[in-house]
Amino acid sequence: MPFDPLPSVPDHPALEREMLEFWDNERIFERLREQNAGGPTFSFIDGPITANKRMGVHHMWGRTLKDVFQRYKAQRGFDQRYQNGYDCQGLWVEVGVERELGLNSKAEIEGYGLDRFARKCREKVAWSAEAITEQSRRLGMWMSWDSDYFTFSDTNIEYIWRFLKAVHEKGWLVRGQRSTEWCPRCGTSISQHELIGSYRDQADPSITVRFPLNDAPGEAILVWTTTPWTLPANVTAAVSLDADYGCLAGGDWVAVERYPNERFETRVKGRELVGSTYTGPYDHLPAASGVEHRIIPWDEVSLEDGTGIVHIAPGCGSEDFELSVAHDLPVLQPVDEAGRFYDSFGWLHGLSTAEARDRIISDLDERGLLVHAGEIQHRYPFCWRCETPLIFRISTDWFIQVEEIRPKLRAANDDVLWVPDHFGKRMDDWLVNMGDWNISRKRFFGLPLPFYPCSCGHLTVIGSLAELRGKATAGLEQLEELHRPWVDNVTIRCDGCGDDVRRITEVGDVWLDAGIVPLSTLGWRNDEWVDAGNGTGAAEGLTNAPLPDHAHWERWFPADWVSEMREQIRLWFHSIAFMSMALVDRLPYRAILSYEKLLDEEGCEMHGSLGNAIDADDAFERMGADVMRWMYCAQPPSQNLRFGYGPAEEVKRKLLTLWNSVSFFVTYARIEGFEPRLSDLETGPADAELRPLDRWLLARMQEFIDEATESYDLYLTVGVARSLDVLVSDLSNWYIRRSRRRFWEESDEAAFRTLWYSLVQAVRAVAPIMPFLADHLWRNLAGRAIDGAPDSVFLAGWPEPADVLRDEQLLADVAVSRRAAELGRSARQASAIRLRQPLRRLVVAAGDPAVRSSVERSVEELRGELNVKEVAIVETPAEVTELRVQAKLDVVGPRLGKELPALRELLAAGDFELAGGVLRAGPHELAPGEYLLQYVGRGGWSAAHDGDLVVAVATEISDELALEGRALDVIHEIQRMRRDAGLELTDRIEIAYGIDDGLDRVFAAHGKRIANETLAVKVAPGTGERLVIQKAPSR
């Protein structure tokens, strides 16, 4: 018996675990790779996933897409790398460790010890990588799990050093200042991507403060601020050049527009205030004592809030800082890395910004400078790690200048295939606007920037471990790996003066770590292949990833395709583009698939705190990986995905139809002992005695495979999902439904072979999306059923379409007759006569002979389905409808132009003649093909139409028909009684009927039929009730 019976419903999780074990035991993935080795290459480069936690269902979307296309390309015979990667250092990793250790500041980390801290970070990464690997395997991802790359390997770090040295040689490396969001607790700046989603509502003071003007005694400008602690750092005030400013009665200057109810003694344009000097609120403290406060112009001054005059503290805001650069203003930095005032701020020394706030307000009040104090609710950023409100600080950092590379990146981006395509524009927008790349972070467990600035003015940038060894003057003996603290202890000889020089303590931006991957993992400019050569430094023992040689790089660079979530446009997609362009003058990718956000089924973001997050392991158990994968793949990537158990049920029902179809096949194939042939997969059952319906399904299969292939090639899984939906419905509701008897009564070889072929091809084509279900079904239908068949669907290649099975005409014909059946049902429904009532005549009219002949083939279907005595197929529906004519607008429109509306009126009014195929209406003549004939129903008919395809039923019911209708009602009634009585399908019954209500006439005319349909062995008039049945005594 070749096939195994299917349970009535698939148990996805159980089936998936079974397949995982099978793949493992039979080394399916390894065999697939061996099979494809040496074939054409498809290069995919995996963006590293941060190894600091287990994955959630939002990670699985991207992991699924990666796996889908690698599996698809493998089925197409492409040789591939399957290297997974982990992001292993930087803030994201430090955070979890810091939390676990209960550390709460940089000082505490230093107290704990950088070496122990680094070891803890590595442990965290190792733990997370293992968890992610296990979850990914459960999802069905096929990767070479023993050769993952880890961005904290010494090899990866060396490659970044090489990049930084090259950047320095190009003259792009600079040290500079910038104003940045800063967490006073963590003691570091917060990068833009870390700010995502970190804004909350917060109440802050809203105060208006007076700055006295120096040259106009008694007069002052008013400024507004929500951050009183920044006032000691005030340097200037900004006005809008063209706005009107006025002086209030008390001598205070404000923007007129902001005070519509006030009267102003004097009014001037903002430009006239520019250059005036004023006394700052804290000029008496040492820090601000030497500052001359001169009013400046700024076109960003808001007239929507505040006073229209803006307090500028370059040490406390990014726009403020930029203004200080533009206007050459001094910068006062009020607080240190921990957010406490410097001693040059007198009595404020040592206070935090929160502590200083109220004291400053009351101090201003006492000194008569406070005009108004209130409170405001607004959005304010918080540290995503520790919930501390962020402040702005000036920080000295290292930058890579981008002006030279910007145009190259933009030009190259034009040639990238972006899916969805508008993401390409977003990349361009980013490239146009990106500022110099800030690469330094004042933290611990990260890429050690190899910068050794010397007091002689020379900057030495180390490009490799060998170079470091060569120039080292001390500390090599303790250098365990290229991380702090060990690397900090290595001093080198300055290239400029020969003195000993130390590394700066900063570490690198994580996007350097990830950005070098297309070079570091592929062995760019590496002379000799080194086994496990990427498992160095912190990565030693975690992976066997090799360091390949340059020839390998030539073979696999650039990637044909990469895929990550949308945020990566300005992160990973950008950093790999930047670093590759800088080093090898090319982009590292040809095509990119990116996708939007994953939300819960209500459309809300998933958050642990909201309780709506779905645990991945929970999802595996409750819906199964295939169902999850289907949801990810059925989603247009340009839109947010609503993910949840509700939608999962819908998907399960959908998949159940495919499952039921296979189950139906298997049930009868077992009964009839059907033996499938592998060779049918090449050409289909072309040599069998095929009926039109078989040929139709076979033609549909070619069309489906074409559609699926095209969608995969465009990197759009949603197209595959949609095509499969339609196919499954065709296969189950049209083919199987109409062919059932051929399977259980006729044992029709052609039907079995056609259905087997179609099910197997469908399973193969969706295998990349649902690998478990697909391989499970393949094993049952082919892998185990046929000697010599590939063990796994993934070893069976791609279901190539067979041209001999294509039949466009047949597809069109069937579409027409299905449409006719649909119209017939619609016409019946519109007649308001119940379907069980037989009607005399159904008329199908179509002008096109091809349409008529294809409807001819489904006459039986129409007769049975619509319960009519006869079906007529005619050219014009004159019998049932009146004629109407419509112009073909797309043909006639361009010819007639403005006269078209008049023509349409004539046609609508029936004011036309039709002779010899030519239509005359008023002054116009329409040739055949320029108009369409249309019909409306006559009395006694109920009609429905689609274009000139008209279907109508006669609504008149003769006595004879009425009697038959009653007979069918009786059958229905008895069937219901059988079921209510709990009878088996095969139980025989006896019927007794009452003679009133005309039932005697019904049984007289149709008794035999009623008995037949209801398995009645005895039918006789009874004594009382109108219908009584009882189970017949068994013989």
Next chain:
RNA sequence: GGGCGAUUAGCUCAGUCGGUUAGAGCGCCGCUCUGAUAAGGCGGAGGUCCCUGGUUCGAGUCCAGGAUCGCCCA
């Protein structure tokens, strides 16, 4: 402030080159099958295609302006 999207049925979304009557799934209502049955099938109701203007014989579709929502940048 600049940029990129989106706005179509109760919900989630399709809608090709501008063409006559704008579709699907889910939900709802009704009908139906009982040899795929923990199912299945059919039909129906339900629409100001965000608004305004323009181009055109004709606009859900193209153009301009606006509104709202989301995202990116400043």
